[in-house]
Amino acid sequence: MKRVAIVGVGYTSFRTTSQDVSYREMIFEAAQKCYEDAGGIHPQDIDAFVASSEDFMEGVSIADEYVPDQLGAVLKPVQSIAGDSMQGIASAMMHIQTGEMDVVAASAFSKASNVSNKNNMVSYACDPIFIRPFNENPYMIAGMEMNRYLYETGATREQCAKVVVKNKYNALHNPVAAYGAKIEFEDVLNSPPMCLPLSYLDTSGDVDGAIVLLLASEEKARQMSKKPVWIKGMGWATDTPNLDTREEGWGDAIYASLAGEKAYRMAGIKAPRKEIDFAEIDDTFSYKELQHLEALKICTRGEAGNLLEQGFFSNQGDFPVNVSGGNLGVGYLHEGNGLHKFMEVVLQLRGEAGKKQLDKARTGLAFSWRGIPTATGVAAVLGIED
Amino acid sequence: MRKVGVVGAGMTNFIRRAQETPKELSYQATRAALDSCDLNLEDIESVAHGSAPDAFDGIHQKGEYLADGCGGWNKPTMRVFVGGATGVHALAHGWYHIASGMFDTCLVVCEEKMSSAMPHAQAFFLTIFDNITERPLQPTLLWIFAMEMNRYMNTYGYTKEDMAKVAVKNKNQGIKHPSSQFNEEVTLEDVLNSEVMAYPVNRLDVSPVSDGAVAVVLAAEHVARRVTDKPVWVEGVGWNLDTAYWATRDLYYPRYLEKASKMAYDMAGITEPAKQIDIAEPYDPFDYKALHHMEGLQLSPPGKTVELLNDGHFDQDGNLPMCPSGGLLGVGNPIAAAGTMKVAELFWQLRGEAGERQVPGKPKYGVCQAWGDLMQVSSVAVLGI
Numbered sequence: 001m002k003r004v005a006i007v008g009v010g011y012t013s014f015r016t017t018s019q020d021v022s023y024r025e026m027i028f029e030a031a032q033k034c035y036e037d038a039g040g041i042h043p044q045d046i047d048a049f050v051a052s053s054e055d056f057m058e059g060v061s062i063a064d065e066y067v068p069d070q071l072g073a074v075l076k077p078v079q080s081i082a083g084d085s086m087q088g089i090a091s092a093m094m095h096i097q098t099g100e101m102d103v104v105a106a107s108a109f110s111k112a113s114n115v116s117n118k119n120n121m122v123s124y125a126c127d128p129i130f131i132r133p134f135n136e137n138p139y140m141i142a143g144m145e146m147n148r149y150l151y152e153t154g155a156t157r158e159q160c161a162k163v164v165v166k167n168k169y170n171a172l173h174n175p176v177a178a179y180g181a182k183i184e185f186e187d188v189l190n191s192p193p194m195c196l197p198l199s200y201l202d203t204s205g206d207v208d209g210a211i212v213l214l215l216a217s218e219e220k221a222r223q224m225s226k227k228p229v230w231i232k233g234m235g236w237a238t239d240t241p242n243l244d245t246r247e248e249g250w251g252d253a254i255y256a257s258l259a260g261e262k263a264y265r266m267a268g269i270k271a272p273r274k275e276i277d278f279a280e281i282d283d284t285f286s287y288k289e290l291q292h293l294e295a296l297k298i299c300t301r302g303e304a305g306n307l308l309e310q311g312f313f314s315n316q317g318d319f320p321v322n323v324s325g326g327n328l329g330v331g332y333l334h335e336g337n338g339l340h341k342f343m344e345v346v347l348q349l350r351g352e353a354g355k356k357q358l359d360k361a362r363t364g365l366a367f368s369w370r371g372i373p374t375a376t377g378v379a380a381v382l383g384i385e386d
Numbered sequence: 387m388r389k390v391g392v393v394g395a396g397m398t399n400f401i402r403r404a405q406e407t408p409k410e411l412s413y414q415a416t417r418a419a420l421d422s423c424d425l426n427l428e429d430i431e432s433v434a435h436g437s438a439p440d441a442f443d444g445i446h447q448k449g450e451y452l453a454d455g456c457g458g459w460n461k462p463t464m465r466v467f468v469g470g471a472t473g474v475h476a477l478a479h480g481w482y483h484i485a486s487g488m489f490d491t492c493l494v495v496c497e498e499k500m501s502s503a504m505p506h507a508q509a510f511f512l513t514i515f516d517n518i519t520e521r522p523l524q525p526t527l528l529w530i531f532a533m534e535m536n537r538y539m540n541t542y543g544y545t546k547e548d549m550a551k552v553a554v555k556n557k558n559q560g561i562k563h564p565s566s567q568f569n570e571e572v573t574l575e576d577v578l579n580s581e582v583m584a585y586p587v588n589r590l591d592v593s594p595v596s597d598g599a600v601a602v603v604l605a606a607e608h609v610a611r612r613v614t615d616k617p618v619w620v621e622g623v624g625w626n627l628d629t630a631y632w633a634t635r636d637l638y639y640p641r642y643l644e645k646a647s648k649m650a651y652d653m654a655g656i657t658e659p660a661k662q663i664d665i666a667e668p669y670d671p672f673d674y675k676a677l678h679h680m681e682g683l684q685l686s687p688p689g690k691t692v693e694l695l696n697d698g699h700f701d702q703d704g705n706l707p708m709c710p711s712g713g714l715l716g717v718g719n720p721i722a723a724a725g726t727m728k729v730a731e732l733f734w735q736l737r738g739e740a741g742e743r744q745v746p747g748k749p750k751y752g753v754c755q756a757w758g759d760l761m762q763v764s765s766v767a768v769l770g771i
Contacts, residue, residue, distance in 0.1 A: 001486070001487040001488070002486075002487075054440070054446065054447055055439055055440045055441065056440055056441075056446040056447075059513070059517065060513060060514065060517070061439040061440075061441050061510050061511065061513040061514040062438070062439055062467075062469040062514045062758070062759055062760075063467075064467055064468050064469050064627075064759055064763070065469065065514065065630045065759040065760050065762060065763075066516075066630045067627065067630075068627050068628070068629060068630065069629055069630055069631065073627065074627075074628060074629045075626060075627070075628055075629075075641065075642060075645055076626065076627065077624070077625050077626055077627070077646075077649065078468075078625075078626075078627035078763075079466060079467075079468050079475060079479075079625060079627075080466070080467045080468060081464060081465065081466055081467070082437075082440075082447075082448070082449045082465045082466070082467040083449060083464055083465055087464050090464070091464065091466075091479070091482070093486070094482040094483060094485075094486035094488055095482055095486075096486075097482075097485075097486030097487055097488065098387055098388075098481075098482050098485040098486050099387045099485075100387065100485075100653065121446050122446070124444070124445060124446035125445065125446040125447040125450065125451065127451065128407075128444060128445060129407065235462065236462045236463075236464065237460060237461065237462055237463075238450070238453045238454075238458050238459070238460070238461065238462075238463040239459070239460060240453075240454045240459050240460075241450045241451050241453055241454060242454065254460065255460075258460060259462075262462065370447070370450065373450075374447060374450040375450075376450060376453075376463070
């Protein structure tokens with residue numbers, strides 16, 4: 001299979017509101033920075049573009065219409081993936097692996113501050129016949145799932161709260177993060193309940209922002225970049241979207257196990273904890289980070305909470321997780337989450353992560369989840385070794 | 387590059403108001419496609435599905451909701467979305483799943499249930515326009531297509547009768563399709579005398595609103611040859627998107643389609659499409675669009691298309707049969723599914739399994755196309771046997 005590398009990264013800062021710019025202007029900024037980063041490539045020389053978006057979040061019925069102009073992609077092969085932006089990257093990667101294309105851009109953005117009724121929208125993602133009539137608050141689903149996860153694994157409520165403490169602290173070193181803070185785990189426990197055991201600070205807040213990445217075939221990558229970051233493996237999977245028939249998937253993130261297995265197999269990784277140096281993993285809710293770490297075989301089931309308390313996942317630990325601050329510290333980018341995780345791993349591997357740079361960063365893992373009520377996840381293993 | 391074959395196809399009936407949920411429609415099409423080639427879900431490694439606006443089905447993140455209906459449970463499942471062009475684009479989406487070497491088999495499923503939108507799905511097209519510059523004018527899709535139709539007819543001196551002939555041809559051809567929404571013949575007078583929607587578009591110039599789903603099964607060469615002795619190969623795919631500022635474009639000619647078809651023809655090694663292509667399934671949500679697209683697909687010289695139509699060139703037994711399925715005008719238009727219906731039609735035609743609709747001779751190459759967004763995007767696929 002052909003090798004694919006990341007040769008350009010561009011992003012805006014992530015802010016809770018952005019009244020001064022439209023989403024198109026945000027994407028333009030990210031695209032310009034990305035093309036500049038890739039040696040000043042002209043968008044005419046890019047073979048194809050893949051955007052990731054969902055109509056309801058954009059308030060446009062066919063959001064795909066508004067992709068090309070600000071990317072410089074007019075009259076080019078452009079498509080949208082209605083999914084997580086890491087699925088968008090997988091799609092861009094496959095474009096190149098066919099051998100028909102050499103350079104492909106992937107973009108995503110969030111303009112969540114434009115959305116006034118996000119909870120209603122999440123309800124609209126639930127089955128219209130079996131679930132929606134309950135008129136449930138979407139956090140109910142996360143609360144139930146958290147409860148089940150704690151029950152099945154023996155992880156504690158406090159351990160979940162400590163994920164928040166770690167990630168918000170990490171975000172203080174990230175100049176573009178919106179939710180950095182120095183807090184104690186009691187603050188999390190004492191924050192208002194969303195749907196017990198889930199509290200307000202266990203959830204990640206929305207941000208606006210745009211990210212554009214440039215992918216290239218091996219030959220092009222070596223010409224375009226001094227520090228190409230290789231996609232070693234990628235996998236994605238979907239468990240059933242039906243809440244009512246999801247049997248084992250409540251306590252256990254099956255989608256993450258399947259996505260991880262596929263990515264590891266492709267990357268030839270047998271012992272993820274040893275062979276991977278660090279990870280950016282979905283932490284939309286505090287417990288999700290622990291659940292995903294276990295599903296991705298970074299540790300065994302029920303072990304993540306204890307390892308966290310031992311400092312195993314902190315910046316100085318053996319396996320740093322969410323050094324950027326994750327969704328809890330940086331903010332929730334909706335369809336853009338995947339690109340954000342991916343981008344943070346790329347920056348670390350290039351040694352360009354600034355104050356948050358890790359000493360040992362040769363192979364990294366990115367994992368993204370599509371949020372409630374879905375059960376879709378995407379995993380990617382990235383590396384700088386040839 | 388790895389060769390990718392289509393080995394099975396299946397579809398639901400196209401119908402105005404289906405009783406089935408969107409998930410059930412997807413299931414029916416998927417089941418039919420798998421049955422057609424004696425495969426099971428265990429044989430399927432990935433799912434590439436497509437559906438047009440979430441608003442039609444009234445479900446946010448519709449791809450997630452549809453996933454298990456499409457056979458995507460615990461599998462790599464990814465939804466692609468390029469507006470109305472999704473149906474044929476989903477084939478390209480499935481093609482790169484396999485051509486990349488990532489998977490050996492892939493299910494391509496497209497579904498649309500437009501009847502969930504009450505009272506009429508057209509209302510959701512009000513929200514496709516630019517929310518600052520255009521939406522305050524409250525334009526509808528029919529208005530902008532009326533502009534395009536007018537510009538197209540004006541440029542080449544085509545008449546409303548000329549356009550209506552396409553509607554008559556496709557609607558009457560569609561009666562032969564077992565999944566069609568219609569069973570009554572229409573005449574030229576019926577089309578011309580039907581209600582004016584937005585001049586020059588009359589009601590029968592437009593395809594109907596429909597519910598339905600279509601699925602095809604793709605496989606890498608070594609699997610395809612094992613599954614069937616008549617695989618239909620995906621010879622080339624192409625897609626292209628023009629600017630969102632549609633008002634700045636001249637609408638008489640679809641440049642984006644010319645580029646999309648060039649990409650597909652280059653990949654397929656086709657140098658003279660008008661001579662080499664045996665069957666065309668251009669996207670025909672409006673009658674004029676079929677002709678407009680034949681020109682964009684380089685299958686007919688701009689300005690000469692009506693002449694060819696009048697000469698019977700595009701009939702089922704003509705030199706270049708156009709929309710032998712009956713197209714969207716004749717079978718129905720569940721947006722994304724309608725495009726995949728064209729893929730399925732080529733599959734059946736090239737294998738000689740199209741029944742009453744079968745074109746004569748031994749067709750070798752077929753091209754299908756879908757179109758969408760703000761008169762802005764096209765996807766093209768060349769299939770061959």
